[in-house]
Amino acid sequence: MLSKKNIMWHEGKVTKQHRNSLNQHKSVTLWFTGLSGSGKSTISVELEKSLHEMGIKTYRLDGDNIRHGLNSDLGFTEKDRYENIRRIGEVSKLMVDAGLITLTAFISPFRKDRKYVRSLMEDGEFVEVYIQASIEACEERDPKGLYKKARDGKIKEFTGIDSPYEAPASPEIHIDTEALTIQESVEKILTYLKDKQYL
């Protein structure tokens, strides 16, 4: 019988350290930030494929799996935009605790929001990956047609047009997608992860 004396509340739980040991790699959040069209999604998708092929346990959070699910109750007011990033930060923290290399691909334009997410994590568990491209290059690429809509006034407060993007002052990784190919960008991040012994 499950009597009071043999209920062992939260003793001997499986921890992040146990999971990292089983997976044979450290867990970390790779927080991709940059303008719409800078290449965040593309590079994070390709990076995840490379990591997966190496047997690394990964997960990728993006608009597709967040906006229609966990954050489906949020709109685009200032308060909701902050709450959007806060929840993504909290879920990333859980994913890191679960032993995963977690890739997040969101514009996340504000320094204070990114700083807040960093504050949730332990040292070394938040790696800011700044995906840089000029607004001109992003507008030329315009993969989702969003810049055109913003220029036509159909989207308000669009980052880079009528809402600011605050570039990271000292990101752990800085990728200029006007200078590097996708493959070179992926290699640069992999090299960082190996050098810092995440892998």
Add this chain to the structure above:
Amino acid sequence: MLSKKNIMWHEGKVTKQHRNSLNQHKSVTLWFTGLSGSGKSTISVELEKSLHEMGIKTYRLDGDNIRHGLNSDLGFTEKDRYENIRRIGEVSKLMVDAGLITLTAFISPFRKDRKYVRSLMEDGEFVEVYIQASIEACEERDPKGLYKKARDGKIKEFTGIDSPYEAPASPEIHIDTEALTIQESVEKILTYLKDKQYL
């Protein structure tokens, strides 16, 4: 250069199927439900240890890692209690997508809330684990002293005292912790997972 033509939006992403194949087991949410003191936490902690020792990739969501983080903005109104369960459901869905056997340990007293979470998942990805013990047994165990507080009127709308617990009508797994030991309970769930070929 990252030109428009070689941006491959969301093509060839790593999927749940790829992750399950790498992990060599299926991913699923084991949704523990039952009264406070029924044994949800104890059994889910012990089950996770057994799974981890078998090399299974797991994660466990409970009050400790949810209420102080993702759901720290929520209180205990009816609306907030629903939102609490909704978010746990959405995070569980992400964890299953990430390839993990996800254990959740929350009272989750209402049938409609559990039904909603089930509706988020694909067939077979939501396994309801009803941890049953009589209110008398739970109150006798009272591991967190909450029943005493509820009886003293210090906690309002406490499940089993002045708020209902709606037992599952047909849970996938039913554990009576007044009849089974912790180890027998864990074995029963492991047997289910093997029989249904999750492992």
